[in-house]
Amino acid sequence: MKKPIINVDNVTICYKAGYAVSYKTIFKNLFKKKDNKVNKPFEAVKNVSFTVQRGETVGIVGENGSGKSTLLRALVGIYHPDKGEVKVDSEKVSLLALGIGFQSRLTGYQNIFLSGYAMGFKKQEIERKLDEIIEFSELGEFIYKPVKTYSSGMYSKLAFAISSTLSTGVLLIDEVLSVGDIRFQRKSQARIMEMINDKERSVVIVSHSDDVLREICNKIVWLHKGELKMFGEANEVLDAYTSFMRN
Amino acid sequence: MRLVNDIKKFSRYAWYNAVAELKAQVAESYLGWLWWILDPLLFMFVYSFVFVTIRGGQSNIEHFPLFVFIGLTFWNFFASTVQSSVNVIRSYRAVLMKTYIPKFILVLMLELVNLIKMMIGLGLSIVIMAFLRIPFTVHMLEVIPILFVYIILTFGMSLVVAHIGVYIADFNNIITVVLRLLFYLSGVFFTLDAFEGKVFFGQDLLSIYNMIIPTGFIIKQFREVLMYGYGANYSRLLYWLIGGIILTVIGLYLTYKHENNYMKVL
Numbered sequence: 426m427k428k429p430i431i432n433v434d435n436v437t438i439c440y441k442a443g444y445a446v447s448y449k450t451i452f453k454n455l456f457k458k459k460d461n462k463v464n465k466p467f468e469a470v471k472n473v474s475f476t477v478q479r480g481e482t483v484g485i486v487g488e489n490g491s492g493k494s495t496l497l498r499a500l501v502g503i504y505h506p507d508k509g510e511v512k513v514d515s516e517k518v519s520l521l522a523l524g525i526g527f528q529s530r531l532t533g534y535q536n537i538f539l540s541g542y543a544m545g546f547k548k549q550e551i552e553r554k555l556d557e558i559i560e561f562s563e564l565g566e567f568i569y570k571p572v573k574t575y576s577s578g579m580y581s582k583l584a585f586a587i588s589s590t591l592s593t594g595v596l597l598i599d600e601v602l603s604v605g606d607i608r609f610q611r612k613s614q615a616r617i618m619e620m621i622n623d624k625e626r627s628v629v630i631v632s633h634s635d636d637v638l639r640e641i642c643n644k645i646v647w648l649h650k651g652e653l654k655m656f657g658e659a660n661e662v663l664d665a666y667t668s669f670m671r672n
Numbered sequence: 673m674r675l676v677n678d679i680k681k682f683s684r685y686a687w688y689n690a691v692a693e694l695k696a697q698v699a700e701s702y703l704g705w706l707w708w709i710l711d712p713l714l715f716m717f718v719y720s721f722v723f724v725t726i727r728g729g730q731s732n733i734e735h736f737p738l739f740v741f742i743g744l745t746f747w748n749f750f751a752s753t754v755q756s757s758v759n760v761i762r763s764y765r766a767v768l769m770k771t772y773i774p775k776f777i778l779v780l781m782l783e784l785v786n787l788i789k790m791m792i793g794l795g796l797s798i799v800i801m802a803f804l805r806i807p808f809t810v811h812m813l814e815v816i817p818i819l820f821v822y823i824i825l826t827f828g829m830s831l832v833v834a835h836i837g838v839y840i841a842d843f844n845n846i847i848t849v850v851l852r853l854l855f856y857l858s859g860v861f862f863t864l865d866a867f868e869g870k871v872f873f874g875q876d877l878l879s880i881y882n883m884i885i886p887t888g889f890i891i892k893q894f895r896e897v898l899m900y901g902y903g904a905n906y907s908r909l910l911y912w913l914i915g916g917i918i919l920t921v922i923g924l925y926l927t928y929k930h931e932n933n934y935m936k937v938l
Contacts, residue, residue, distance in 0.1 A: 438938050484875045498769070498935070501770075501771065501772060502772035502932075503768065503769060503770075503771075503772055503932070503935050504932055504935060504936065505931075505932025505933070518770065519771075520770055526687075526766055526767050526770030526771065527766070527767070527771070528692075528767065530693075530696040530700070531693075531696055535695075536690075536693075538688055539685065539688060539689060539692070539767075541770070542682070542684045542685035542688055543682075543685055543767070543771040543773055544771060545681050545682075547684070548684065557919060571696070571699075628831050630780075
């Protein structure tokens with residue numbers, strides 16, 4: 426068997442506290458036993474293990490709050506596992522997620538470069554893809570305006586254009602199958618399919634859409650309350666998951 | 673080593689971000705980049721006015737406006753970098769939730785922004801010197817080692833502050849007060865002559881001062897080599913260089929060790 430590109434080994438991720446330290450919480454914790462402390466650690470992901478091979482597409486399913494996004498963030502390196510190990514054997518990993526990742530005072534054009542540099546691309550590599558990104562984002566003249574002037578649709582179009590054009594060996598997708606208006610949705614879905622079908626690229630995708638997952642995924646990770654409930658062939662896991670959710 | 677790799681990979685990000693940040697500051701204001709010159713100049717007038725008035729129409733410091741201008745230029749570099757570092761990780765939350773960026777890169781970015789402003793101030797000081805016919809000397813080149821020490825020291829300090837700022841949201845308030853105190857202690861608009869020759873527990877008071885107030889000591893060094901044509905105090909500079917390196921190592925250690933928890937706290 427080939428060496429997996431992503432290896433998640435017995436990973437546990439805790440959220441230590443919901444918010445920053447205050448003297449009140451320290452004072453409240455002073456006389457409490459370990460288990461009763463305010464802000465006691467919450468395990469969002471518990472002892473999860475799975476692997477992803479090169480070129481494979483793996484879906485993650487689970488109820489809201491089951492740790493799907495937390496797991497993706499661990500794969501991209503934003504969170505560090507409290508126990509276990511995450512190994513990603515690729516220099517460039519990108520996370521395609523809803524929400525902003527831009528600096529609002531800077532222009533869309535500047536943010537393309539910033540995102541590219543943050544992903545580890547060189548200037549020439551970004552410049553080569555620049556026209557394609559701008560064209561795909563459909564922003565026109567707005568690309569030279571500060572991002573804070575954008576509508577939410579424009580935001581996500583630009584974000585999608587950047588992370589899908591600057592291609593990386595590992596692509597993580599967090600629920601972004603419906604970006605922008607219907608026309609852009611069709612366009613972006615075609616782009617996602619194109620990326621998924623690339624034999625060199627490994628994709629991990631979080632989605633609630635059963636049809637989409639069945640169509641594109643080789644394997645499925647099913648998380649339930651942070652624990653790994655099932656990991657295996659897509660149809661098999663999805664059948665089990667759907668019948669579980671119906672009850 | 674991880675640090676070298678990260679610098680290689682992300683220094684472009686820090687540089688591009690710093691320049692973009694400066695451009696945004698220019699684009700958002702009416703007078704644009706003129707503020708980089710106007711700001712220290714206006715404060716120079718304010719302090720000169722206030723102190724000359726208080727002292728009854730005269731100041732015993734020669735070229736007092738230039739004296740204040742140099743003080744402010746170099747003080748602002750330190751103060752702005754440290755102050756904005758407190759909340760830098762918090763304010764980059766949206767970006768950091770989508771990609772991994774080593775946290776020291778953000779501090780480096782802030783320092784670059786303020787470094788560019790400080791270099792403009794330095795250039796302006798030299799123009800004012802020419803205007804006041806203050807002779808240029810070879811000692812002016814000693815600005816370079818002083819800058820080097822100052823940059824390292826500010827970086828180390830800012831890193832540590834950035835780390836604490838993540839966990840303690842109101843650390844900003846504390847830093848504001850500490851910086852204000854340091855501002856008054858740093859001799860931005862007065863000389864340290866009062867300390868000279870005074871003895872405190874068998875030690876020269878000025879020497880003690882130079883060992884505990886880095887900003888005051890370094891601002892004085894800049895004035896010595898620029899305005900007065902003296903050389904810098906290298907033994908004490910080395911002392912602060914080592915201090916700066918120690919702070920940098922501590923800061924890097926803290927931010928690397930805890931950076932993956934930052935995002936869970938914020």
